[in-house]
Amino acid sequence: MKGGVGQYSYAQNSSAQRQAVEAAKVLIKEAIAEKLDIKQVISSSKLFTIADLGCSVGINAIIAVENIIESMNLKHQSFGPNQEAPEFQVFFNDHVSNDFNTLFKSLPTDKQYFAAGVPGLFQGRLFPKASLHFVHSSYALHWLSKVPKELIDKNSPAWNKGRIHYTNSLKEVRDTYSAQFAEGIESFLNARAQELVSGGLMTLIMPCLPDGISYLHLKISDFLWIY
């Protein structure tokens, strides 16, 4: 992932991911309105914590977070005019090698939340127990935590001949990718199960493909799902 804000940076080349963020806006608003029990989730400290996992850099991460906060404030106001609004703390997470310097410089100066960057793999623990109220991850969870070693081992039946994808590959190659993903998603869910407060929400936005359909024939809006 290329950092900075130059011509070839991720920040300037993530319009596909932006579409996903925009498409998910309404779904997140609805989920917060219908499914989130504010009184159960927010304790006496009146703090609402949001984690954006695999945030990268650029405007997409900021738009998603602002949408969540706006939805929360709307819901909160519906309880009446005398409710004390919660404070928001947002954790932007990505790999240690992510360009956090650029991310921090791009945060709005008038932001309505306390911001923090959290370096590390989301396939493992990143936060204390029961410390998050809302976990958000958009276009990130399909990435593997590492290259499976069988793919680059010439003596393995799953050797991938130097390629970095599994299109038109042997079954052994696809199975290896699949097993690595299964291991990663299990670790991800186990970690979040510990970090989310009881009653918290998680939105996972991922590119998905129905069985038997080639991705060449689909638009982003056709294979966007929120869990």
Next chain:
Amino acid sequence: MKGGVGQYSYAQNSSAQRQAVEAAKVLIKEAIAEKLDIKQVISSSKLFTIADLGCSVGINAIIAVENIIESMNLKHQSFGPNQEAPEFQVFFNDHVSNDFNTLFKSLPTDKQYFAAGVPGLFQGRLFPKASLHFVHSSYALHWLSKVPKELIDKNSPAWNKGRIHYTNSLKEVRDTYSAQFAEGIESFLNARAQELVSGGLMTLIMPCLPDGISYLHLKISDFLWIY
């Protein structure tokens, strides 16, 4: 402050600040042992949060945090072998322009805490209300949040003739620096008063100079104070 890890970087040129960290170690250990009421400070969530304000980059920030955690664990063990150890979350704070990328890459892979970077001026709010258990700041609080405008205004009696220090300057220049510092430290203390939990600890390590003594005649160990 020069980022990175090159020859002229802060990380390679902060041995004076390192002396302060080493000198403060024992004092911090004692303060935790004698003054911190763990049962009052740590809630049922068993979380202990530490903020290092003005952390910059390099080994100094990491040493200070590890010392605090070691002291906490020692104290905790003194309650008996069956006590569940708390989790630690550490917030490394500095200006938005700090080199957080280098800081994150230098964090130990076997660290015993959840790490986060927090960009922003410590003269203002950085964290939610009552969310910190331990605030640490070493060799940072003497920096001003900005250059007072009178110093660079040729029509002001406090014009500093292009210099960036107040040694041998007019009283008006010194008073302007002093007023800016007073404003900054007041904002700092007001912000921390909101962010620290009741019973939390704060260690502020600053270079100080007794009245009438020239800094030319002192070593670092002579003017190190912990509040």
